[in-house]
Amino acid sequence: MAEAHQAVAFQFTITPEGIDLQLSHQALRQVYLSGLRSWKKRVTRLKNNVITGVYPASPSSWLFVVIAILATMYTRSDPSMGLIAKIQEHLPNLWTGHFVCHIQCRTVVSAVLFSTLLWFSLIFTMRLCLKQLLSYHGWMFEQHGKVSNTTKIWAAMVRIFSGRQPLLYSYQGSLPNLPVPAVKDTVKRYLESARPLMSDSEYERMTTLAKEFESSLGNRLQWYLKLKAMWASNYVSDWWEEYVYLRGRGPLMVNSNYYGMDFLYVTPTPIQAARAGNTLHACLLYRRKLNREEIKPVILNVPLCAAQCERIFNTTRIPGEETDSLIHWQDSEYVAVFHRGRYFRLWLYHAGRMLSPREIEQQIQRIMDDSSPPVPGEAKLAALTAGDRIPWAQARKEFFSSGVNKRSLDCIEKAAFFVALDDDEQGMRGDDPAGNLDRYAKSLLHGKCYDRWFDKSFTVVVYKNGKNGLNAEHSLADAPIMAHVWEYVMTTDSFQLGYTEEGHCKGDVASSLPPPTRLTWDIPAECQERIERSLAVAQALADDVDFHVLPIQEFGKGAIKKCKISPDAFIQIALQLAYYRNRGTFSLTYEASMTRLFREGRTETVRSCTSESCAFIRALEGGESKEVCRRLFRTAAEKHQHLYKMAMTGGGIDRHLFCLYLVSKYLGEESPFLKEVLSETWRLSTSQTPLQQVELFDFINHPEYTTCGGGFGPVADDGYGVSYIIIGENMINLHISCKHSCPQTDSHKFGADIKKALEDLLELLSPEKPDPSKAEQSHSKKSKKDL
Known part of the structure; x- marks a missing residue:
């Protein structure tokens, strides 16, 4: 057993002459080197903790502050407005010897202590300012290419307070906490999202339940959430991790x-x-x-x-x-x-x-x-x-x-x-x-x-x-x-x-x-x-899992951008159209959005099935004119983008309702409204996996090195799971899942429906090419008129 022999650092035997001790120098060397690596990691971690702890300042800035304070003192001015003298009075008398040297030492130490306190105060102020700046999300809601003066000033201030050469965790202490939306806003947005999926009677009933919850139990539950938001870094993430993931028994x-x-x-x-x-x-x-x-x-x-x-x-x-x-x-x-x-x-x-x-x-x-x-x-x-x-x-x-x-x-x-x-x-x-x-x-x-x-x-x-x-x-x-x-x-x-x-x-191989x-x-x-x-x-x-991976190579982000539409909104509306053609109805749709603009943020839900998207699909399938369909599509796309930005900036619906429901369970209170909302089925669950490190890929010189993305299983037994990734300008990869046991679902058929929906939307939105014969007739008439 070679590995057993290598693991033994020393051997000893007891003989009549005494103890015979044999050390394995190679094994001891391995122990030493392994320990050395461990200590190097600890030192690196300690150094990074110091750098991150004082960010957006740098450790060297402390020396600058100390030198600046000492320099001003030697010009016989007091930048501390008497605080250095106060500190000097309270210093213990540790120096003996010459009186002048004694005074100078106490003065220098007092100045250094004051400089350090000033330095920490400046760090705290800079971090507080940066946190307030990062709480501003107005830049996300501005039209593309039209930046307000407010946002320009904000961007300049962020650059000033952001520091230089940040480490991975440098910004953690400056990120804002996830805000708790108002109950009335969440209820209003929920009812708006539920409207296209309910009949008039169902919607009226749900509206009654929602208004009753808002005016009674909702405010009481909200108080507990606000208390948690003041105390915890994120009022959602720990409960989300525990109850959605760790408590799942399947x-x-x-x-x-x-x-x-x-x-x-x-x-x-x-x-x-x-x-x-x-x-x-x-x-x-x-x-x-x-x-x-x-x-x-x-x-x-x-x-x-x-x-x-x-x-x-x-x-x-x-x-x-x-x-x-x-x-x-x-x-x-x-x-x-x-x-x-x-x-x-x-x-x-x-x-x-x-x-x-x-x-x-x-x-x-x-x-x-x-x-x-x-x-x-x-x-x-x-x-x-x-x-x-x-x-x-x-x-x-x-x-x-x-x-x-x-x-x-x-x-x-x-x-x-x-x-x-x-x-x-x-x-x-x-x-x-x-x-x-x-x-x-x-x-x-x-x-x-x-x-x-x-x-x-x-x-x-x-x-x-x-x-x-x-x-x-x-x-x-x-x-x-x-x-x-x-x-x-x-x-x-x-x-x-x-x-x-x-x-x-x-490379080479070590023989040992x-x-x-x-x-x-x-x-x-x-x-x-x-x-x-x-x-x-x-x-x-x-x-039972039915899976289909569909690489679409005929078009991609480039063609979509020519239509002046957000690629994500374009694909999401295409998914709605494909589902409607596949099942003959609309469905509650889950699209994952991140909330990492906030500390310890994870995800939020974008309810992609909206009244606007449903109106567009009905118009398209009902044979309305191109002009009407284009107008309705752009309205639906703008609505989707607004909902996505709201979810990213803390204005989502589902995480707030989830936490309200948990508080109600802790208090032993029953809410018919929350119970019904949390029991709704996501028959269409979608997620985009964006390509984050584009600089690592070279799709122009090495187009064959194309990542395919990834996927997940279906959320509902009678629904679809769809993951997609947009690759470069000319490719979209789709990962579609459902279950064989549901006769209404088929991943390959749904994949074909999605591709057809994407093609139909591109055809609808692409600028119409002029008829060559008409252009020639127009040119001929113009020439005759010139003559």
Whole structure:
């Protein structure tokens, strides 16, 4: 056992002559280097905390303030207006010796203390000013190309108070808190969103319930929310995480987890171990940048909250019988790897340094060359994470709380992330590229139901033909956060790390690397029965998922912008039109919008089905003229953009109603209005995953390196889930999900309806081309008139 020998730092034996002590210098050196790396990380974290803590000032500005105060004192002026003298009076008498030296020392110390207090006061003032400036969102509601003087002045002030060279978390202390909307405003906007989906009698009844709630219980519940908003950083996020995610007792797989795909047309290498080597190394590079806070804050005219980034790595969701919990470790030097039913611990650091891609490739190849079979119950163990949460929590407590099983489970849960090496080949390939692309999506979403550890923050999946992908747990971070990681990993893998001509990772291999460690299990028959039951639940859920990935390459953002319409509004109205044609009715529609303009903000709902969009669709399907349809479309698009901006700036409906409902439950109060609103079904759930790091891609010189985005499962049993990503100027990728068990839904048919809707809208809005024959006649008449 080579790895066991490497783990022993010293050996000793007792002999008649005494104790014979043998030290392993190499093992001790590994311990030293590992500890040195840990201390370097602590120092870096401490330094970053200091820099972030004084932002928007810099630590060096303290010295400037001290020198400035001392300089003014030597000119015999008192900038402190007597405060330095007051401080000097209260200093303890620690100096002895010459009287003049004694006085000078006390004066200098008093001046330094005053300078420090002044410096902290300036930081507090600057941060308060920046927080007030970031609370202004009027810039979002101004027409494109028309900037008011107020916004111009605001932008200049933001630049002045924003400081220079911010770290990832530099703006966190300056971000405003999410405001609590007025109850009457939320009720009014809710009724407005519900109007196109209700008959006159239903709407009148709901209006009565809403007005009754607003005038009675609503104000009482609102008082508690305002109290929480004053005390907490965000009045929504902790409750949203707990009650929407962690208290859910159904499977995470399909219902909660989501996935991200590889490049659509390119697989950089067909060698599985090599692709894993570069991918894992790129993940480590991102984590190092994250730990050092070298990742630039996302700026959308104003900075966005980065709080979700903290738990991307070294995080696991732990099952509980009533509620799950998220556990995050400060560091982890290894990943857990699954291959052919076996689990391995793969160390990613050696001698205090990160393994190179070539070294990781070698280690992965060692795992793949290991021919040992899985022990009974090991192969399908991860099905426990794919099934219902209560059976998993009970099994974890009963069979994994001690002994070898606990040690192996701890190894998986404390890993930086999880890696699955699949024997399948996936991607857009072969004689059926469209069908294979759909199967690729399903594989990333749920796999075989036992080859992904769905509790880990994310699982990197690497297939036999070199294709890869990502499966992510939703409670700790939303899709744009993980998409940011995955964009970096994909582009770093292909454009920076690269491969040799043979397809292997670049670099050399250290000969002293210990092989990966096989995790050991002792899974009793009763536990194996629990695993099989969880697998049966998960398999039924996976088999029911109908998935379709639709790359649209005929047009994209460029064509939409020529119509002078927001691409997101354009696609959302197209989805409404497609759903109406598909189902013959309108549906309550969920579109995810972020609230990261505020501290610890996550998401809000844009109710995309509006009276304006319904009026447009009825007019279009009813055969109204182009002029009427265009006018109604632009009204609907403007309404959608307004709702999206309201959601981003804290004026959404659903998170406020959700929190009001929770408070009512805490108080033991029943509200027919809130109960009915919270029980509504989202039959059309949509989300855009924007491409965030456009500078990493080169769609002009390397159009084949096109990211495909990612998707999620259907929210309702009789509904659709639609994720879309706009790629460059000429491509839109759609990920459409529903369930086979619902006879009214079909992902492929809905995909065709969406594409047809997009084409019809483009035709409607595109400028009409002049008739060549008419233009020639007009030119002929003009020539005759000139003569």
